[in-house]
Amino acid sequence: MLVLLVPILLLKQKSSIPKMPEEETDVAKTGDGSKEESKTLFGLKRKVRYKIYAWLAITIVLVGLIWSIVYLLPWRWYKYTDKIAVEKVARDVDLGYVVWENSEAISEGLQEENYIDQTEISSDGTRMIYATGGTEGNSNLFLRRWDGNNWGDPRPMRALNSNFNETSPSLSGNGDLLLFASDRPGGQGGNDIWISKWDGAEYAWPLPLTSRVNTPFDETDPSITPDGLTVFFTSNRPHQAADISEKEAAKAAEAEQLANVTDIKVDYDLYSADVAGDALPDLIIERQLSMLYSLREGALADIEVMKKLGGSEASEVAIDKALEYLVANQEEDGRWDISKGGGKKGHDVAATAFSLLAFYGRGERHDQQCKYQDNVRRGLDWLKAQEVGIGDMRGKGNMYDHGIAALA
Incomplete structure (x- = not known):
């Protein structure tokens, strides 16, 4: 029943609504005697009104765009972030709460009198x-x-x-x-x-x-x-x-x-x-650098330091050949077998440490891209694997091996 009453009520309300005044219509005769209607509103024809509407729309869009640029200033947008969870635009942001957490004292390990x-x-x-x-x-x-x-x-x-x-x-x-x-x-x-x-x-x-x-x-x-x-x-x-x-x-x-x-x-x-x-x-x-400092810093590979210490181009060529010899005689596990060079067995730790010191002197390292990086890295890995207890690196040798290994 309610479904039938709703359309009836809507029809009654529509019939009771007063009609809006209709647009005036101008009637003009064409050359063949037919009639052409041209509706007007406020004395303006339809084509003229459409042009006015178009220009008004364009004006509103341009004004809105200019206002947005002037107000928002996009060229001044900076983002503040804590690199973890917070990222805010600088405009209308309280930097104290966006950028920084509450400060905390770092007092661990410090003496009170310091x-x-x-x-x-x-x-x-x-x-x-x-x-x-x-x-x-x-x-x-x-x-x-x-x-x-x-x-x-x-x-x-x-x-x-x-x-x-x-x-x-x-x-x-x-x-x-x-x-x-x-x-x-x-x-x-x-x-x-x-x-x-x-x-x-x-x-x-x-x-x-x-x-x-x-x-x-x-x-x-x-x-x-x-x-x-x-x-x-x-x-x-x-x-x-x-x-x-x-x-x-x-x-x-x-x-x-x-x-x-x-x-x-x-x-x-x-x-x-x-x-x-x-x-x-x-x-x-x-x-006057200590030998250890010179080796660790690769100072001996510097041309000026080389000249200061009495080196020459010929000596540098000899060093390069010596390093190539070491590379050719390095074992697969990274060590240098001293017995293959006529040395006493059981001192591979010392032989490996001395070989690594030679590479250090040329500026070679295990943690940076260089010519013999892989050789140095494998040698160091083998040395570290020989360590037992609380730092004993003698291997099968004696304290001599331990001391040279510690330098390397």
Whole structure:
């Protein structure tokens, strides 16, 4: 019944609705006597009205587009993300809640009396280096590694620290170079800037920058550009207007009488120096490197170091042939069998370690693309497999084998 009533009610309501005034119709006669209707509304014919509607639509679209561009400013859209779950557009975003979590103190492994200063984090976020010291005033550098969830325990940078102060750590863009300031002996005097290179496991023995940077005065707070070509630093060296020559300043520094030199600057200015090109080889040559450092850094493969140590092109050819001989006599498991060369059996550990040291001297490594990478990697794997107990690497040999294996 309800289904029948609904159409009836709709018909009644339709009949009761007043009709809208119809459009006026102009009737015009054509040439053959027929009639052509042309409807008008507000005195405008249909074609004219359609043109007006089209222009209004185009105007609305253009105005809306211009307003959207001016308001939204798409060229200023920056995304902030925590690389895990949050990604927001910069517009109308509270950065404090989008980018950062609540800060937490990293206190594990720190002594209460120590202070933390001048923290430096590598560009990939995996290394943290900072200066810390106790009440005795001796500041040292420490390294912490990020494992993906937490910072590891602080490790003293033994190759860099001394009985003097090490401060102001600064990393290069790729993290391979570490610059820091120290008042240790071996520099030009006062605080000098030192440099160290990452060797794959730690930052190796440091070298002082040359006189293009260091002076008998204080140089500190180094910062190297991402490309590693320019270093910025602060220094309290005198201006030329102070009328103190470098020779005079050096004599005063040696006699520890800088306080008696007139017009000495007590504030610090910002300086820059170009360390591109031959700067780093110069640093290596100026330093009397230990044999271990030379081998681990591949310094012997450098042409300038080779000349400094009395090498020649002929000696380099001989070394290349010697390495090829080692490659030809390496066993499938990665070791070198000393008995095949006329040596006493049971000392394959020493033979393998010595062979690896020869490759290191040419700059070959197990963790970087190079000519003999596979040979070095297999040799190291075999050496590590000989380790028993708490680090015993003698194998079938004696402590001699263990010592050489530890160097390798």
